[in-house]
Structure formats: structure tokens, C-alpha cells
Amino acid sequence: MNMGPATGSQRRFPSGAEYAEALQHTQLCFHHPELKGARPELTGLGLPRPISGAFASVFSLTSPTSGRRYAVKCFTRHVPDQERRYEAISSRLALLDPAELSQPWNLGFEYLPDAISVGRERYPILKMEWAEAVTLSSWLDDNHTDRTAVDRLADRFEELTRDLASHQIAHGDLQHGNLLVASDDTLRLVDYDGMYVPALAGLGGTERGHRNYQSPLRGNDDFGVDLDRFSAWVIFLSLKAIASEPALWSRLHEPSGEFLLLTEDDFTSPAGSARLQTLLTHPDRMVSGLADQVRTLACQPLDMLPPLTLAVPRQHAAATVITDTSAQSGAAAPSTGGLPGWMAGHVTSMASSPQPAPSVAPPDRFQVRTPLDVAAAVLWPLMLAVTALALFVGLSTAPFGPAVPVLAAATFSVFARARRTEWAQTRAVLSRLTAELDQLDDPVKAEAKLRKEREKFEVAETKRTADHPRAQSKLTTSHQVELQQIEKRRIRKRHELDRKIAGLSAEREKASRRALAARQSAYIQDRLGRQLIARNPPYGIGPKLAARLAAVGVRTAADFTGYRTVHNGRYNSVGVQLVLSNGRGIDVQGIGETKAVALAAWRRERVAAAQAGQPTALTAQERQPIDQGVEVQRARLATELHSVDAAAEASRTKAKQELEDGRARLTRENALAGERARRQRQEFSRRAVTLQQDSARHAALSSAAEAAEAHRRRLSLASYLKFLYTGR
Structure with missing residues (x-):
């Protein structure tokens, strides 16, 4: 795109x-x-x-x-x-x-x-x-007194939420402005910007919905099929309340208000909400029950909320009829498993738990005597008589002693009591309760463990959320430092190239001077090379000396540059050497200091004459290669200058891409971490609910176990012996 x-x-x-x-x-x-x-x-x-x-x-x-x-x-x-x-x-x-x-x-x-x-x-x-319809709040302005129409619209709203839920769709922002009522009193849904569909699973939400319709616990990361659950309950409650008492629209709604009957403050602070209290104490049991449900759901995570479709069965009439008995009760019945009492019988509780205590309390006394009990009752007097007889006849020193008959009677009585139904029932109940208790964790320890895990998680999550902007800031700072280094390198290179370009004129002049000097030097050497010593000798140089000079390579004024004195230590004398054009000194027989001075003077005259006629400027043809060389160098430097800017731009583009890639990586990592944190918080919430249920179950089981133990104590051996002879 x-x-x-x-x-x-x-x-x-x-x-x-x-x-x-x-x-x-x-x-x-x-x-x-x-x-x-x-x-x-x-x-x-x-x-x-x-x-x-x-x-x-x-x-x-x-x-x-x-x-x-x-x-x-x-x-x-x-x-x-x-x-x-x-x-x-x-x-x-x-x-x-x-x-x-x-x-x-x-x-x-x-x-x-x-x-x-x-x-x-x-x-x-x-x-x-384009939908030819009006917003829900505008429709209620005109039709809130029509109780039948409002009640019918509430049912149609519930059917709309049922449509969405059955297709795994969530609108994300159910509210009065996005629900339009057509002329046939059916609903139209608009504004699909924040809608959830299964293909978008894994993406975050783009909005949090209208604040007066959303759960206080809805966060930026919440995005799934459960988005509409809280707002659906709020809207359904409002419509059913207005259908029950149209005057509530005027009492609780404000003209042009961005809500129906309840606002965000009513959800975040239900205890101080006059609007919510009005609905909680409403005489219509359905209205008060729905209000109690909204109050309860406001403090639960979104994924723990029951959908509206569970609370409103297909047979709407069954859900809305109030019997004479219920009408007389006035208030809502106690909630069961998180649903209001008025829903009892219509929907199975989502959080219902099996009752830990037995439905029938175990007996705490013996009932009817059995033949085994009669035998035990007869056995005791008999065994006591045997014991007395044994003592009387002096059998107290017998190997088994006189207590054997009494022990036999006691053992038989214990056996007879164990065969009693009352004893077996009490032991069975106590055994079952103890086994169930053993299966449950200690609520105090489990709560402490959950609290520590949650505190540890929140500390880590706080650090993570604080590290994310720091990591972004570090990435941005690194990017800015890189840009500064790129700009410094660009400026330094440009300055260097600009200096070289600015120096090209001086280079041209320098090259021109070198070329002119070379041209003048060549001209002078050419003129000196034409001045033969033999043809026009200096004063004092005859043909013989000229021949000797020619023999050693000095024929013209160009072949030597002067002379130098040489000290001869052997003879303690001073001689001279002619200096050739290559700098080597030579001795020439007959050339002393006087003649050497004459030769040097002769040469200087010839040099001066040549210099007088030497060229003073380069020709255009001679300047052309110099100019071309300078322009080639200028073009090369200009190319390098352009490449410096291009290289800097490429480096900046690369740095920007690295910054964007880094930001995208951090965003992905943060989004994944946020999703993991959201799931972890949901898991903590589920564990907290389960722990609450287990704690209540543990308390109920403990109480039932204590009661069963008390029943078992009342069925002691002494009580059994009393029962044998008194029947009670």
C-alpha cells in the first residue's frame, strides 16, 4: 500500500x-x-x-x-x-x-x-x-416510555451479542454511539475499527473503547473474543432497567450525556455510586440482579467474565417472568457461582463447586440393638463372673491371669461396635473428608506462594517496562552518535578536498613556473652548447689547451660549470679542478687558477648572453598539458567530493535503517513480553479465583471433618456399653 x-x-x-x-x-x-x-x-x-x-x-x-x-x-x-x-x-x-x-x-x-x-x-x-437509523441514546430519548419497545430492543441487543459470540467476533467498542436503531426497531452496528476477528489473533488492540462502557481492568493489551462482555452487561442492564421503570432514563441519564445509566466512576467506585445503588436496590429482581452482576464483573479480568448469552437463555420469557413468591421477596437472591440469584434455574453456575460436606450428617448415637449387641451385653456379666470365680478359687497365679475374661469381653465389644452401621458410616464420612482435605493444598501456604510469585513477577515486569524506554533511548542515542560521527567524517573529508581544489590554482602556477624554468634551462644549455672553446677561446687559452680540454670532454661552455681549488698536501700547494656539468671535478694540465678564472668568466659571459635571449613565458601549446592536468585533477576531486556526500547519505540511510530495525525489534520483543505478561496476569487471576474456591472448600471440609470427628467421639466404647444395657 x-x-x-x-x-x-x-x-x-x-x-x-x-x-x-x-x-x-x-x-x-x-x-x-x-x-x-x-x-x-x-x-x-x-x-x-x-x-x-x-x-x-x-x-x-x-x-x-x-x-x-x-x-x-x-x-x-x-x-x-x-x-x-x-x-x-x-x-x-x-x-x-x-x-x-x-x-x-x-x-x-x-x-x-x-x-x-x-x-x-x-x-x-x-x-x-449508510444506515438510516438513529443512535441508541437518541432512540431512548424518544422511546424510553414505551416499556414493551425498550424490552424488545434489550432482547434484540442480546441476540446481536449472541450473533457476535457464535462467530468468534468482538466489536471492541459497544456503546450508544455505535449501536443504531433502525425504523423497524432492529439494531445496526457501526465503527468496526477496533473489531476482533480470529484472523487478527495475536495482534494488540488499537483502542480501549468508550470509558463509560468498559471494565476498569481492560488494558491496552486486551484483544480477543471477550472484549464485549462487560459492555454487553452494562447495556443490557440499562435497557432492562428502563423497560422496568422508564423514569430511570430521566433520573440517571443526563441530556446529551455520553452514557446510558452508568458511567466509568460507577464501575471504579461502586460503593460511592448513587446510580448503581439505585439499580442495586430496585424492586424489580431482574434489575437488581443485573446490577449486582455488573458490580461483581467490574473487578474481574475480562477473560473471567461470563458472556451475556449464558445469563439470557433462548426462552426469554422464562428469564423475565417473576413469580408471586419472588416478587414478594423484593431483593435479589444470593449469588451462586458468580451469577445473580434471579438466574438460578436458567443457567448452570460457571464457578459452582461440589459440596464438601455430606448431604446426610453421620449419626452421633447408636439406634437399634442387633443380635451381636445382645451377645456382647450377655458376655460382659458372664466374663465378670468367671473373673470373680477365678479370684475366689485362687487362680490369680494362673499363666493367663484373671484379667483374661475381661479382656475377651472388651475385645468382643470393640468388634461388635465396629460392626455397627453408625460406626461404619461415621468412619466412612471422616475418611472421605480426610482424603479430600489431603488432596487440597494448605490455603495459607498456597496464598503466600501465589503472593510471592506475583510480587516477584511484578518486580520483574516493572523492571522490564522501565527497561524498554531506556533501551529505546539508548538506541536513539547510539543513532545520534553515529550520525554525528558520519557528519564529522563528511566535514573533515570535504574540508580536505576543498583545500585541494582551492590549491589547484597554486599548483597550476607552480607547474607553469617549473615548465618555464625547464624551458629556460634547456634554452641556455642549448646556447652554451653552441659556444665552442676552440672557436672562440677565452683569454690565455691557446689551441693546445683547447685541445687538452676537448680531450677530457670540455669542448663548449655547456660542458663545465666552473672550477674549484684543491689543496695538495704532498707538495703543500694549491691547484684547481674544472667542475663538469655532472659535478665531477677533473685536472687539466696547463690549467691553473688564472686560466680557470678566465674560463669561468668566459662561461659567465656566455650564460648572461643566453639568459638575455631566453623565453619569458610559456606558449599556449606548452600551457595546454598543464591546464589539462589541472582540470583532470579538479574533476577527480569534484567526483570525490560528490562521493563524500553520497557515502555520508548512504551511511545515514544505513544508520536510520538500523535504528528502525532496532526499534522494530524492541517493539516486537516488548509486545511479546507484554503478551506473556498479560497471560501471566490472567493465570494469576485464575489461580486466585481457584485459590479462593479451594480456601472456601478447605474451610468447609475442615469444619465437616471436625463435626464428623465429634460424631465419632460420641460413638466411643463407653457409649456403646451404655447403649447395650440402656438402649440409648
Whole structure:
């Protein structure tokens, strides 16, 4: 999708006013054939009328080709994965069979990338069918006194939520402005920006919904099929309450208020909410029960909330009829498993737990004597008589002693008591309760463990959330340092090249001087090479000396440069040597200091004569290779200068890409960590609920076990012996 240039990490979108200005010329701003030249709905000032939202403005336009009316949504801020989300939502809604829906709430829409031009940029729009309907709050303004119509609308709203749940769809922002009521009193659902469909699983939400309809525990990371559950309960409660008592609309609703009957403050602080207290104490048992449910759900995680469809069965009449007995009770019955008492009998409790205590208490006394009991009763007097006789006749020293008959009677009595049904029942109940208790963890230890795990998790999560912006800041700082280094290298290289380019003129002059000096030197050498010593000898140099000079290679003024004196230590004398053009000194017989001076003077005269006629400037042809060389060097330096800027730009682009990749990586890691944290918090919430249930179960089992133990103690051996002879 061509989204045009971005500013920073997010693209800037036009404001609603800028869109309105562009829509004055729909022939020019639109590129879609059905919208090109469309007629917008205008305000009294003749300007396109916007309906502004959180991050978009909606305009009503009538197509000149089809004559159909559309709602065109123009986005005023960036939405992550915008096109992907709308494509997934559009594809999912397109699969819905209208015949399977409770009402035609689904409005067709089309996401059009680059469909509208504002200034020099093109932006996406959302083209949706126009619904001839009014918002829910406007409908209630006009119809709240019609109890039957409001109650019917409440049922249709529940059917709408049932449609969404059955197709694994969540709207994400159920509220009065997104629920429209058509002329046939059926509902239309608009604004699909935050909608969840299965194809978007794993992505985060783009909004948190209207604050007066959302759970206080809904966070930025919540995005799934359970998004609508709390707001569904809130809306359903409001509609059922108004259907029961129309005056509640005037009492609890404010004119043009952004809510129905309850606001965000009523959910976050239910104890101090006058509105919620009004509904909690309402004489209609359904209204008070629903209000109690909303109060309970406001402090539970979203994934723990029951869907509205569980509380409202298909047979609506069964759920709404109040019997004479229940009407007399006035207040709602105690909640069972998290659902209000008025729902009892209609839906199975979500959190119901098996009763730990036995349904029938074990007996705490013996009932009817059995033949075995009679035998035990007869045995005791007999064994006592035997013991007395043994003592009387002096058998106390017998191997088994006189106590044997008594021990036998006691053992038989213990056996007879163990065969009693009362004893067996009590032991069985106590054994079962003890076994169940052994299966449960100690609630105190389990709670302490959960608390420590949660505290440790929150410390780690606090550190992680604090580390994320620090990591982003570190990444940005590193990027800025890299940009500074790139700019320093660019400036240093440019300065170096600029200095070389600026020095090309001096190089030209220097090269010209070198070339002219070489030309003059060559000219002088040429002239000196034509001055033969033999033809025009200096004073004192005869033919013989000239021949000797020629023999050693000195024929012209160009063959030597002068002379130097040489000290001869052997003879303690001073001689001279002629200095050749290559710098080597030679001795020439007959050339002493006088003649050497004459030769040097002769040569100086010839040099002066040559210098007088030497060239003083280069010809154009001689300057041409110098100029060409300088221009070649200038072009090379200019290329290097351009490459310096190009290399710096490439380095900046690379650094920017590394920054974006780093940010994207951090964002992905943070999103994954946030999702893990969200799941962990949900797991903590589930464990807390389970622990609460287990704690209650543990307490109930402990109490039942103590009661069973008390029953068992009342069935002691002494009680049994008393029962044998008294029957009680």
C-alpha cells in the first residue's frame, strides 16, 4: 500500500477540517469512480458536515453514478496494521450468512487505500453503507416510555451479542454511539475499527473503547473474543432497567450525556455510586440482579467474565417472568457461582463447586440393638463372673491371669461396635473428608506462594517496562552518535578536498613556473652548447689547451660549470679542478687558477648572453598539458567530493535503517513480553479465583471433618456399653 511519506515513525494524517476542505471538490479529491463527484451532506454554512470521532471524521456522501448514500470515514491519525485489520474484518463479515443473523446489523464496508487526496498526499478511507437509523441514546430519548419497545430492543441487543459470540467476533467498542436503531426497531452496528476477528489473533488492540462502557481492568493489551462482555452487561442492564421503570432514563441519564445509566466512576467506585445503588436496590429482581452482576464483573479480568448469552437463555420469557413468591421477596437472591440469584434455574453456575460436606450428617448415637449387641451385653456379666470365680478359687497365679475374661469381653465389644452401621458410616464420612482435605493444598501456604510469585513477577515486569524506554533511548542515542560521527567524517573529508581544489590554482602556477624554468634551462644549455672553446677561446687559452680540454670532454661552455681549488698536501700547494656539468671535478694540465678564472668568466659571459635571449613565458601549446592536468585533477576531486556526500547519505540511510530495525525489534520483543505478561496476569487471576474456591472448600471440609470427628467421639466404647444395657 502506498501510504506516502512518513514523519518520524508514524505518518501524519490530515485533520477533520482539512478533509472537509478537500471534500468541497469531490471531483478532484476522490479517485474512486463511485465517489468521484459525490455530493456531501452540508452544514448551514455550505461546508461538508463531519461526524468527528477519536481518530477519524465521517462524512455522508451520495454517489453521482449509483445514487447510493455512503458513510465515508477519513482517518485523522495513524492506526497500526490498518489495511491488514480492515481486510481481515471485511473478509470475516463477508462470510456471514444474513439468514443466520438475528437482524441485519452487519453493514458492508470497503477499505480503499490512497483513495482521497488532501494537498499533495493521498490517504486511505473506509466506504460503508449508510444506515438510516438513529443512535441508541437518541432512540431512548424518544422511546424510553414505551416499556414493551425498550424490552424488545434489550432482547434484540442480546441476540446481536449472541450473533457476535457464535462467530468468534468482538466489536471492541459497544456503546450508544455505535449501536443504531433502525425504523423497524432492529439494531445496526457501526465503527468496526477496533473489531476482533480470529484472523487478527495475536495482534494488540488499537483502542480501549468508550470509558463509560468498559471494565476498569481492560488494558491496552486486551484483544480477543471477550472484549464485549462487560459492555454487553452494562447495556443490557440499562435497557432492562428502563423497560422496568422508564423514569430511570430521566433520573440517571443526563441530556446529551455520553452514557446510558452508568458511567466509568460507577464501575471504579461502586460503593460511592448513587446510580448503581439505585439499580442495586430496585424492586424489580431482574434489575437488581443485573446490577449486582455488573458490580461483581467490574473487578474481574475480562477473560473471567461470563458472556451475556449464558445469563439470557433462548426462552426469554422464562428469564423475565417473576413469580408471586419472588416478587414478594423484593431483593435479589444470593449469588451462586458468580451469577445473580434471579438466574438460578436458567443457567448452570460457571464457578459452582461440589459440596464438601455430606448431604446426610453421620449419626452421633447408636439406634437399634442387633443380635451381636445382645451377645456382647450377655458376655460382659458372664466374663465378670468367671473373673470373680477365678479370684475366689485362687487362680490369680494362673499363666493367663484373671484379667483374661475381661479382656475377651472388651475385645468382643470393640468388634461388635465396629460392626455397627453408625460406626461404619461415621468412619466412612471422616475418611472421605480426610482424603479430600489431603488432596487440597494448605490455603495459607498456597496464598503466600501465589503472593510471592506475583510480587516477584511484578518486580520483574516493572523492571522490564522501565527497561524498554531506556533501551529505546539508548538506541536513539547510539543513532545520534553515529550520525554525528558520519557528519564529522563528511566535514573533515570535504574540508580536505576543498583545500585541494582551492590549491589547484597554486599548483597550476607552480607547474607553469617549473615548465618555464625547464624551458629556460634547456634554452641556455642549448646556447652554451653552441659556444665552442676552440672557436672562440677565452683569454690565455691557446689551441693546445683547447685541445687538452676537448680531450677530457670540455669542448663548449655547456660542458663545465666552473672550477674549484684543491689543496695538495704532498707538495703543500694549491691547484684547481674544472667542475663538469655532472659535478665531477677533473685536472687539466696547463690549467691553473688564472686560466680557470678566465674560463669561468668566459662561461659567465656566455650564460648572461643566453639568459638575455631566453623565453619569458610559456606558449599556449606548452600551457595546454598543464591546464589539462589541472582540470583532470579538479574533476577527480569534484567526483570525490560528490562521493563524500553520497557515502555520508548512504551511511545515514544505513544508520536510520538500523535504528528502525532496532526499534522494530524492541517493539516486537516488548509486545511479546507484554503478551506473556498479560497471560501471566490472567493465570494469576485464575489461580486466585481457584485459590479462593479451594480456601472456601478447605474451610468447609475442615469444619465437616471436625463435626464428623465429634460424631465419632460420641460413638466411643463407653457409649456403646451404655447403649447395650440402656438402649440409648
